[in-house]
Amino acid sequence: MEGVLRPPVEALSAATAFGIAGVAAAAPWALMMPHSLGAVSGAIAAGFGCVRARQAFQVYSYQRGLKFTKMTRLAPHKLPVNLKEHFYLGEGFEWTQLHTQRLLDARETDVQRFVKASPTELKLAASGERMRKWAQAKNDSLLARVLERALDVGGTANPFATGVDLGGNPVLHGVGVQNEKPVVLRQGSRSGHLLVMGTTRVGKTRLLELLCSQDIHAGHVVIVIDPKGDAELMLRMHAEARRAGRLDQFYMFHLGYPEISARYNGIGNFARITEVAGRATNALPSSGNSAAFKEFSWRFTNIVAQAQVALGRIPTYETLLKDVTGIDPLFMDYAGMTFRKLAIDHPQRFGSYQDRLVELERAIVAKKAPVPRSLQDRSPDQVAMYLLIKEARLDDKVLVGLAAAFSYERSFYEKIIASLGPFLEKLTSGAVGKLISPDYFDPNDKRPIFDWMTVFRQGGIVYAGLDALSDSVVSSAVGNSMLSDLVSTGGKLYKTGLDPHGDGKLQLPTVCCHFDEVNEIAGPEFVPMVNKLGGSGFRITAYTQSMFDIEAKVGDKAKAGQILDNFNHLCMLRVRSKATASLLTDQVPQVNVTVLTPVSGVSDTAAQGNGVDFTSQNNDIANKSKAPLIEPSDVLSLPQGQAFALLEGNRCHKIRIPLADTKDDPFIPASLKAVAEDMKRRYRTSETWAAETDWLSTQPLGAGAGGLIDTDLASAFDDDMPGYAMAGATSSAVAGNVMGPHS
Structure with a gap:
């Protein structure tokens, strides 16, 4: 019960005290005092006036x-x-019972004139905004710089301070704005992972910008997966990597800009060979009748991947598509390799296998050998190899599986893999196909190829823009494969560390992962990522709009709850459903709040004849009751860029997220600004709180504006990054400091 929602009456006593101090100092004779006593009295009165003025200012500023x-x-x-x-x-500040009490007091109808801005205050703020714009336009003059600084003096207490309308209820932060200080999370606690939730356009990506910039300057391995492809986020990471002297460790992977992107093979690195099939088929539909076809697709993909690895080939989406849809060449290559090895290891039994193949082929041509009906359309040498495998009765499971797939009738086989073929074609079509299915032996492609272990050893920084607005299927598949690859690499780190050491201690990197719109890429692989990879040095920060997004993605409420329960820290911006808000409010306790109840009464006593006609009574009764520390409606009414956070064992904080000061940033090259402007024109995905938050300078893109990057933009890269040139008229290759070192 502070009683601060009232006129600042302390100002009256302060003015009186200062007046007495002035009279005592200037004309002590008016108070019948000598000069010495007047000086002392004036000092005492001035001190009392300062105390009362400070109290009045506290009420006013609050x-x-x-x-x-x-x-x-x-x-x-x-x-x-x-x-x-x-x-x-x-x-921000730590939210306590005091702030809950202040919030309840501010909702009373009789104090609204102290909570809502008056027309005069709005006019003064508008005048301050006009003066600020003038000062920014004339920032080369001394008067403009002095005026701009003067407008910042006193913070919100300055009558000319320009408050920004960010929507929501400003009272939520105003109840503690006087005690603001930096809100921090200990680095050692980050291994418990942080979940950031907020509806669209309330500041999640801007918070991501702030957090990943810190990880870059702290020297950690930084991985940002951005399904949308936010232009300002990409530029901020590039600028901070340059500022921190880590540009040679920076990789930019973007499905929307394959010409300037680093390359990444999501299925080329694995701890177990079965991971290849899992990553390649995770994105296939698995509900209803589709579940059986997904299992068939996984089986054939697994057989093909094992055969490719045995032949010394690196699996890619392109080679999987080629061998799954046309399995005959792979069958012949693997069978030939197997029999050559058997001829060396067991010469007595398999030394003459080639002669037997020739005999079988002649018999097939002469129609003297029984040929299965499903193989009538195959070439004699392929059928002969199949019959030889049947005769040899080998126990090689991969070869037996290839032979079984080879023996299917073509129309039946195509029906079995009906969902896998079109899906792989989507991943391998166009320039994106060369991006995620890199040709390791193409000397003309200068774009670097990275994998997670290489990134960890280099202490790298990776920005992955998945361009989900253009093709959500490809974006989801690539994102899932990235997460699966990260889980597999994290498991290897957990067992062996980054590099072997003779002292027996595991060397683990600090890997800070930021996943924007995590519901776009969350799958079965995300569960082990959040509940097991903390021991491998991973610190995961996931950003999503609501708890229903994750539930809809994984398709199981229990599994969605399992994912959410593995985040120790929660930061919640404005959301749009009470169910999501309850994820935070159900974790905070109830507190005692005081409610004043005014009671007035009058009693008529004229009949008693004692000279008293009536008696009146006015009381304020203070009642205590229980109230939630934070209600779901409070979370639903947060302004943009503000959040409640539960950190380190449910310590509740109210946070105001600062915007990045990016004015005239010298660390952003003009060529990347052009890329970002093109991204913004095409997608419009950046979250802007107010008109002044757009800090990118408009750059002309020439003939390539609005489309893919053309030779004009290629020349921009050539000018800005000397030594790294676009190759050919199609602008197909950029390497070096833009994406990272050569693989």
Whole structure:
């Protein structure tokens, strides 16, 4: 019961005290005092006036903080924390019973004039905004710089301070804005993982920008998977990598810009060969009748992958498509390799296998050998190899599986893999196909190829834009394969560390993963990622819109709950459903709040004849009751860029996320600005809180504007990054410092 929602009456006593101090100092005779006593009395009165003025200012600044939302710009490399020890989340305060009480008090109808801005205050704020714009336009003059600094003095208490309308209820942060300080999470606690939730366009990606910039400057391995392909996020990562001196460790992977992207093979690295088939078929539909076809597709893909690896080939989506849809050449290659090995190991039994093949082929041509009806359309040498395998009765499971697939009638086999073929064609069509199915032996392709273990050893930084708005199927498949590959590599790190060491200690990298729109890429592989990879040095920060997004993606409410329960820390921006908000509010306790009940009464006593006509009574009764520390409606009414956070054992904080100060950033090359502008024109995905948050300079893109990057943009890269040129008229290759070192 602070009683601060009232006029600042302390200002009256402060003015009186200062007046007395002035009279005592200037004309002590008016108070019948000598000069010495007047000076002492004036000093005492002035001190009392300062105390009362400070109290009046506290009441005034508190009320103004309830009316106007503060917005701060902060350079990502100039944070008020030690990045080796703490992880900065924004400016805020720990939410306690006091703030719940203040919030309830501010909702009373008789105090709204102290909570809502008056027309005069709005006019003063608008005048301050006009002065700020003038100062920014004339920033080369001394007067403009002085005026701009003066507008920032006093924070929200400045009557000319320009509050930004970010929607929501500004009172939520105003109840504690006077005690703001940096809200941090200990670096050692981040292995418990952080979940960020918020509806569209409330600041999730801008928060991601702030958090991943810290990881870059802290020297950690940074992996950002962005299904949308946000232009400002890509530029921010590139700029901070340059600023931190780590540009040679930066890889840019973007499905929307394959001409300038690094290449990545999501199925080429594995701990177990069965992972290849799992990653290649995870995105296939698995509900209803589709489940059986998915299992068939997995089986044939697994057989093909094992055969490719045995032949010394690196599996890619392109080679899988080629061999799954046309299995005959792979069957012949693998069978020939198997019999050559058997001829060396068992010469007495298999030394003359080639003569037997010739005999069988002649018999088939002469129609003297029984040929299965399903193989009538196959060439004699292929049928002869199949019959030889049947005669030899080998126990090679891969060869037996290839032979079985080879023996199917073509129409029947095509029906079995009906869902796999079109899916793999989507992944291998066009320029994107060469991006995720790289040709390791093409000397003309200068784009680097990276894998996760290489990134970990280099201490790398990876930005992966999946271009989900153009093709959600390909985006989801590539994202799933990336996560599966990360889980597999993390499992290897858990067992052996980054590199073997003679002292027996495992060397683990600090891998900070940021997954924007995680519901787009979450699959079965995400469960072991969040509940097991913390021991491998992984620190996962996942961003999504609601708990229903993850539930819809994994298709199981229990599994979605399993994923959510593995995040120790929760940061929730504005959401649109009470069910999602309850994920936070159900975890905070109830507190005692005080409710004042005014009671008034009058008693008529004129009949008693004692000279008293009536008696009146006015009381304020204070009642205590239980109330939630935070209600779901509070989460639903958060302004943009603000959040509640439960950190380190449900310590509740109210956070205001600062925007990145990116004005005239010298670390963003003009060529990447052109790429970003093209991305913004095509997708419009960046989350902008206010008009002034757009910090990208418009760059002309020439003939390639609005489409894929053409030779004009290629020349821009050539000019900005000397030594790394686009190859050919199709602008097909850029390497070097733009994406990372050559593989």
